[in-house]
Amino acid sequence: MSARTVVYDTGMLLAMLSGDRVALVLHHGLRAAPHRPVIIGPVLAQAWRPDPKTVHAFSGYLRDCTVPQARGAAAPVQGKYAANAGCVACSKAATLDSYKRAGAMLAKAVPPGKKRPDAADALVVVTAALHIPALIVTSDPGDLAAYAATLDNADIVIERI
Template sequence: MSNPVFVYDTGMLVALDRAEQHARRLHQYVAEQGHPPVVPLPVLAQAWRPGRWTPLSRAVPQCTLFGVRSSAPLSCGVCLAGHVEDDAKRAGRILASAAIPAEKRPDAVDALAVVIAARHPEAVIVTSDPRDLTAYRDALPGAAEAIRVLDVTDLAAFLAGKRVLR
């Protein structure tokens, strides 16, 4: 995998908000690469808490907020285009067909993160729910080859060069 686009799920934003060392290190690493980390707008809505400054307040401006044209890198046509109607339809299809764990409920935000990641040639989704995201990825035809999933609990191992991508 060469220069994948990193897509943050809510779990990664929560880890950044808690100032977890490995989350900060990964964010710094990703922010220094060619494409800024991608945060789908619904993911930001799940993680953002108003009325106070947090470490997340510092991290978000270094990200591409997917769906906000002004934050998209000029070199990424996918991010510049933003959401298209088919994104919602694809997310709905994988919500209906994904083999998520029995104790979980379908999550449209997770499904949309997978769809956004799949629109990039290569992507890594950073999440605290790797089983869910892997299930959604596997339900999207062709996505398993282009998308990897990284559990926030494996950030230290990933940064140390260990093979932890799913």
């Protein structure tokens, strides 16, 4: 089995910002992974705040992660693997087809409780599906599982932070 590409949702970023020990240990443990953890633009936008503490913390986290198709972001593949190839899945994460796929998920998914559909969560699942096998780290596993359930046979593991 190949290593899973890790995709963070907003809950993971907020956990790291709050100093959650489990989140930080997981994040630091991924520094040697062939593919950097993925943070999609909408998730970064949900977590980003211009206060000095957030800016300082994110300066370190963003060095360790990739934001697909964002100018200035770290390359998705690192270490000895970087010389051989980039990441085709990262190049497709923010395409018209991906946004349409997320919209289709929003129409089909049944979020738990009375939660409203969340486009950023659907895009996290689309990004994970492009990278399968994948692991999504989230504070809301039920929400992400509802979107993942709209996919056929996607090898995505969803882990609560």
